[in-house]
Amino acid sequence: xxxxxWGVSIQALGYRLENLGLIExxxxxxxxxxxxxxxxxxxxxxxxWKKQLGKEFVETTLEAYxxxxxxxxxxxxxxxxxxxxxMKEIEQRSK
Numbered sequence: 875x876x877x878x879x880w881g882v883s884i885q886a887l888g889y890r891l892e893n894l895g896l897i898e899x900x901x902x903x904x905x906x907x908x909x910x911x912x913x914x915x916x917x918x919x920x921x922x923w924k925k926q927l928g929k930e931f932v933e934t935t936l937e938a939y940x941x942x943x944x945x946x947x948x949x950x951x952x953x954x955x956x957x958x959x960x961m962k963e964i965e966q967r968s969k
Contacts, residue, residue, distance in 0.1 A: 885956065903956055923954050936967050 882890075888902025924932055935952050938944045944952075950960035 900958070903958055906956070927953060932963075936964060939964060940967070 885902060885906060888897070888905065891897045892899055892902060932953065935944070935949055939946065939949045946957060946960050946964065949964065950957045953960060953963075955963075
């Protein structure tokens with residue numbers, strides 16, 4: 875695999891390809907996402923990472939970001955999500 879050669883993650887390689895204009899913007903996230911399967915349920919489903927980490931941990935992490943104690947990258951790393959997903963969570967929280 876090419877990403878082993880350069881010592882980067884698939885995600886980092888995808889973002890670099892996006893920045894170079896070789897693939898469409900946000901295509902990397904689309905490829906890496908696993909779409910939840912809804913069986914008769916209506917309404918949004920809580921992502922697995924939120925269930926696994928727990929509401930208190932997620933809220934505390936986002937609060938630390940809002941107080942300027944950690945960066946968006948640290949939010950993403952701590953929650954195990956992409957930086958784009960972290961920014962979406964941060965934006966939703968500020969509304």
